[in-house]
Amino acid sequence: MQLLPMSGKTHGNRSAVTCHLKCDSACASDAPNESTEPSFRDIAESALSRRAVLLGGSALAAAAAIPMTLDGGLPAVATEGARAPGERAVKGRLPFTPIAPVDAAVDAFTVPAGYEWQAIIRWGDPLFHNSPAFVPGKADPEAQELQFGYNNDYLDILVEKNGRRALLCCNHEYTNRNIMFPPTANAAQEEQVLKHLMAAHGFAVVELERKRKGEQWSYIKGAPRNRRITAYTPFELTGAAAGSEYVQTAADPEGTTVLGTIGNCAGGTTPWGTILSGEENFNGYFKADPTARGNARYGLNDRPSNYGWEAIEPRFDATSEAYRNEPNRFGYIIEIDPSDPTSTPRKHTAMGRFKHEGANVRVDESGTVVAYMGDDERFDYLYKFVSSRKFMTGSSARAKRNNMLLLTDGDLYVARFSGRQNPDNDNLGKGVWLPLVLNGQSRVDGMSVEEVLVYTRLAADTVRPTPMDRPEDVEPNPRTGKVYVACTNNTDRGKAGKPAADPANPRNANKNGHVIEITERRNRADSTVFDWNLLIVCGMPEDAGTYFGGWDGPVAPISSPDNLAFDSEGNLWISTDGQPGTIGLADALHRVPLEGAERGHLTQFLAVPNQAETSGPVIHDKDGSVFVAVQHPGEDGTWDDQQSFFPDYVAAGARPGKGEWRGPRPSVVQVTRKR
Numbered sequence: 001m002q003l004l005p006m007s008g009k010t011h012g013n014r015s016a017v018t019c020h021l022k023c024d025s026a027c028a029s030d031a032p033n034e035s036t037e038p039s040f041r042d043i044a045e046s047a048l049s050r051r052a053v054l055l056g057g058s059a060l061a062a063a064a065a066i067p068m069t070l071d072g073g074l075p076a077v078a079t080e081g082a083r084a085p086g087e088r089a090v091k092g093r094l095p096f097t098p099i100a101p102v103d104a105a106v107d108a109f110t111v112p113a114g115y116e117w118q119a120i121i122r123w124g125d126p127l128f129h130n131s132p133a134f135v136p137g138k139a140d141p142e143a144q145e146l147q148f149g150y151n152n153d154y155l156d157i158l159v160e161k162n163g164r165r166a167l168l169c170c171n172h173e174y175t176n177r178n179i180m181f182p183p184t185a186n187a188a189q190e191e192q193v194l195k196h197l198m199a200a201h202g203f204a205v206v207e208l209e210r211k212r213k214g215e216q217w218s219y220i221k222g223a224p225r226n227r228r229i230t231a232y233t234p235f236e237l238t239g240a241a242a243g244s245e246y247v248q249t250a251a252d253p254e255g256t257t258v259l260g261t262i263g264n265c266a267g268g269t270t271p272w273g274t275i276l277s278g279e280e281n282f283n284g285y286f287k288a289d290p291t292a293r294g295n296a297r298y299g300l301n302d303r304p305s306n307y308g309w310e311a312i313e314p315r316f317d318a319t320s321e322a323y324r325n326e327p328n329r330f331g332y333i334i335e336i337d338p339s340d341p342t343s344t345p346r347k348h349t350a351m352g353r354f355k356h357e358g359a360n361v362r363v364d365e366s367g368t369v370v371a372y373m374g375d376d377e378r379f380d381y382l383y384k385f386v387s388s389r390k391f392m393t394g395s396s397a398r399a400k401r402n403n404m405l406l407l408t409d410g411d412l413y414v415a416r417f418s419g420r421q422n423p424d425n426d427n428l429g430k431g432v433w434l435p436l437v438l439n440g441q442s443r444v445d446g447m448s449v450e451e452v453l454v455y456t457r458l459a460a461d462t463v464r465p466t467p468m469d470r471p472e473d474v475e476p477n478p479r480t481g482k483v484y485v486a487c488t489n490n491t492d493r494g495k496a497g498k499p500a501a502d503p504a505n506p507r508n509a510n511k512n513g514h515v516i517e518i519t520e521r522r523n524r525a526d527s528t529v530f531d532w533n534l535l536i537v538c539g540m541p542e543d544a545g546t547y548f549g550g551w552d553g554p555v556a557p558i559s560s561p562d563n564l565a566f567d568s569e570g571n572l573w574i575s576t577d578g579q580p581g582t583i584g585l586a587d588a589l590h591r592v593p594l595e596g597a598e599r600g601h602l603t604q605f606l607a608v609p610n611q612a613e614t615s616g617p618v619i620h621d622k623d624g625s626v627f628v629a630v631q632h633p634g635e636d637g638t639w640d641d642q643q644s645f646f647p648d649y650v651a652a653g654a655r656p657g658k659g660e661w662r663g664p665r666p667s668v669v670q671v672t673r674k675r
Contacts, residue, residue, distance in 0.1 A: 015581075015611055015635045021174050021284075021306060031378040031492060032299045033457070033467060079117065081110040081607065086554035090591065090603055092569055094621035098603035101557055101588065104580035107610040107644050109630070109669065116674050117606075119647040120168065120627075121206060121219045122665040123150045129222035136663070137182055137639065141195035145228055150175045150200040151666045152629035153563075154267035154277055154358060155616025157208070157217070158338065159623075166208040166217060167225060169338050170616060170629060170668060171264035171277045175200050175307075179663055182639040194312050198231035201262050203277060203345075205338045214624050216670055227341040231260035231309075235334065238408040239349035240440075241453040247329050247349075250322035251315060258329040258347060259315070265376065266358030266473045266563055266616070271391060272403035275336045278356030279347075280376055282330035285309060288318035294455040298355075299377075300327055328454050333359045333373070335407060348407045351385045352436070352456035362476035362483075362525055363391045369406050370525035372483055374471030378490045379499060380457070381465045382415040382474065384433060386526045388440075412437040412452070414465040417504035417532060428533045429503050431518070434463045435528075469493060469505045469513065473563045477594070479570040483518040484535065486561040489578065504532065507545055511582050512538040512559040515574065517594075535572075536561070536592070536602065540583055549592070549600020556604040558590055559583045567619040570594060573605075575614035575628065587614045589628060606671060609646040609664075611635040616668075626671040633664035 081099030089097045096112040109117050124134030124147050131146035149172030158167040175197045184190040207223030210216065220226070235258045241247060248255035262285050267277035287310050288300040295301075302319055304310070310317035315326045332347040333356055351359065354375040361371045367390035373383045387410040392399035413433035435443040436459050442449045444459045452459040469490035476483045487505065494500045494508025501508045504516060515536040521527040537547040540557045548555045560578030567573065572592050579585045586607040593599055605626065608614050612633035619626055634644025642663035 015632075017176065017178070017635045018611075018613075018632055021176055031380075031498075032297050033377065033379040033461070079109075079111060080113045080115070083113070084554070084556060084604065087603060092567075092571070092621070094567060094619070094624065094626070096605060098556065099605070099607065101604060102586040102607035104584050104586050105610055106586060106607075107634075107646065108607075109609055109646065110586075110607040111671050112605060114674055115671055117669050117671045118216050119667040120208065120217050120670050121148050122647060122667040123148055123200070124665065125219070126221055127204070127206060127219075127226045127228060131221070137180075139181055139189065139192040139196040141192065141199045144196050144199035145230055145232075147228075148204055148206070149202055149228065149230075150180070151631045152204075152668055153265050153615045153631055154275075155618055155627060155629045155668060156267075156269045156275065157618050157620065157627055158269065158273075159620070163213040164210055167338050168206040168208055168217075168219065168668060169204070169269070169275045169336075171203045171261075171267060172201050173264050173280075173631065176632065176635060179634060179637045179639060179642060191312055194307070194309055197307060198260070198309060198313075199228075201231045201260070201264075202233065203227075203229040203261065203264065203275075203334075203336060205275075205336070205341065214672070216672060225339065225341050227338075229261065229336065229345060231262055233260055234344065235259070235261060236344050236346045237329070237349060238346050239351075239453060240409070240437075241349035241353075241450045244450040244454070246450060246454040247325055249315065249325050249329070255325075261334050261345070261347075262330060264334070265356070268358055268360035268371075268475075270335075270361045270403075270406075271363050272400070272406070273337075273339065274404075275338055276359045276361070276371075276407075277334050277336070278358040278373070279330050279332055279334065280355045280357060282327065282355075285330075286316055286318050286327045288327055289324065292318075292324060294458055295327065297455075297457045297461075298327070298331065328353070331355065333371070333407070337404075349453045350409055350412070350437075351407060352383060352412050352452075353454055354380065354383075354456050357472040357474070359385075360473075360475050362478075362481065364481065364523065364525040366524070367391045368525040369410075370476075371407065372474040372476060372485075374468075374474045374485065375457070376470050376472050376488070378470055378492050379467035380471070381460050382468055382471045382485060383456075383460075384413050384415070386411045386413070409440075410437075411435060411439070411526075412456075413528070414460045414463065415530075416464065417466045417502075419503045429531070431466075431504075431530045431532055433528045433530070434465055436460060436463070466502070466504055467499050469510050472561075475564040475566070477566055477570060477572075479566070480594075481520065481523045482594075483520070484564055484572060485516040485518065486564055486574065487514050487516065488560050488562055489513040489582070506534065506537060512546075513561050514538055515561055515564075515572075535594075536574075536600070548602055549594075551598070551600030551602070553601065555600070555602040556588075556590055557583055557585060558588070558602060558604075559585075560587075562613070563615055563617055565617040565619050567591075567621040569621065573617050573619050574602075575617045577613040577615070580611065586610075587612060589614050589617055589626070609633045610644045612644065612646065612664075624673050627668065628671075629666070629668050631666055633666065637663065639663075 208217040265280040283299040331353040369387035559582040562577035616629040637643035644664040
């Protein structure tokens with residue numbers, strides 16, 4: 001394998017392969033935001049008053065006791081984790097005994113005592129009546145278009161009224177050819193592999209069934225609403241930038257139809273029943289002129305792309321005049337109607353172009369629609385979009401037509417956080433939403449609306465918002481309307497020439513991340529002023545500077561918060577991406593209450609296998625189920641040296657059957673109580 005840009009530069013056990021394939025080894029270069037002026041400097045790190053909560057080393061000792069392998073080098077499957085020291089059972093609609101953290105090298109999916117797990121669907125599973133069966137190591141793009149894709153990130157399970165049918169909706173973020181296929185021997189094989197990887201990207205909608213509520217779901221091969229969207233699928237561009245000179249190419253001179261979606265990360269389900277997904281690290285798929293407008297700010301360069309698709313698809317070579325605008329057609333929020341497999345998916349330019357982690361929609365009491373969005377890059381920004389239309393309730397044709405236009409036109413804002421107002425209470429600060437587009441007009445001097453929407457990062461730089469520590473998932477609480485922002489990490493904060501710690505990003509060299517809680521003024525979605533505080537400052541609980549919402553008791557360690565979700569009782573669930581590289585623990589799913597005496601009491605529910613990331617948590621606590629997408633297990637392996645066997649673990653000493661796959665398959669997992 002080639003020496004990757006992040007080799008030897010990652011923290012702990014963080015995979016340089018993940019960095020390369022997922023985000024084009026972004027941390028090997030300077031952050032593309034060259035702004036060195038923080039929005040405020042009035043608070044130093046030491047001014048934040050926190051109380052460190054101690055947790056003994058027995059938790060790691062318990063985790064280390066879980067066996068990694070059995071005789072013959074095959075994995076043990078730890079289905080139940082050791083109890084977390086000092087923790088009692090969590091009560092509520094989804095009661096569980098918190099598990100101790102699990103060592104990062106353990107190749108097991110670990111759940112609490114009394115629970116069990118099952119993979120609902122795996123990479124390569126056939127979706128349609130004419131889908132070929134999964135054949136390990138065979139590059140077959142036509143087959144992959146009819147099979148479940150690779151590396152699921154965003155996930156939702158939309159249960160229908162009878163409780164026995166559901167739609168599984170998830171994206172397929174990126175691929176890892178080193179563990180998917182053996183090395184190619186000739187140009188023809190190489191072309192098949194590249195086309196297969198294109199077909200493994202995108203999105204999937206899959207129908208599920210079960211006999212009764214509370215049981216495990218199974219997917220239905222050949223169900224009428226099953227759908228695959230790939231890097232080839234036509235998308236409609238919407239909004240003011242659609243058709244503009246900035247998105248026109250030789251293949252699409254009208255600038256209205258884009259082929260495919262790539263680098264899809266988190267997302268959201270809208271109140272009108274559609275699915276949103278964010279195009280995030282699209283830059284790694286292109287070879288482009290770094291001197292062209294905006295390209296450097298988006299991390300585009302003229303090196304060969306990570307995936308090499310420019311060898312078979314000219315549109316991925318943006319150094320040519322014919323396709324210089326092709327990168328401008330990616331980096332948007334996409335919207336899919338999962339109920340209609342014949343519908344054309346859309347890319348919404350009105351919501352801005354940047355490295356979207358995702359988008360999550362809230363409708364306030366007045367019917368105003370807002371979508372919150374994070375730009376997942378070091379020192380980039382937090383955004384929100386407010387629709388120019390109001391949400392209409394009901395299922396009439398008129399309501400559907402209106403709601404399908406909600407994200408095509410509206411106001412776009414970026415956030416600036418100000419410092420602490422009162423050091424003696426939890427309200428650390430205030431903030432303002434700075435308009436970039438307002439009432440159909442650009443609020444950025446020298447830039448048209450179309451330019452603002454295509455070069456959103458450049459537009460935002462001019463109004464001096466707060467550079468953040470990689471804002472990823474941004475989720476409004478459906479019970480309270482408060483908004484939660486997962487800032488994953490930023491080890492560059494405080495380096496020479498870079499913004500130093502500030503109240504909203506409270507640590508220099510922030511390797512563990514934090515979670516911010518925002519309250520819109522008067523709880524209005526279109527408010528331009530907000531209050532905020534820090535909910536969690538992540539890390540090992542005994543580390544200086546960690547903070548857990550004021551909770552004074554044992555808590556689970558946590559690092560690199562990524563995706564967020566809520567249960568029906570209003571508790572926040574946090575999945576992680578990067579704990580192996582920061583605190584040496586397997587990535588995990590945590591629960592934390594937000595109100596009352598238990599506020600800040602963070603406990604761990606599950607852990608994922610070796611080198612995997614916990615993605616897309618869905619909490620159906622009334623039904624006794626938790627769902628996660630297990631992404632990139634065994635990432636550092638090769639075809640001949642696989643490093644995870646998830647989810648199809650086999651017994652020690654068993655011989656593989658004909659065509660049996662012994663490597664990892666990214667999967668969607670359901671966790672339920674044992675019956």
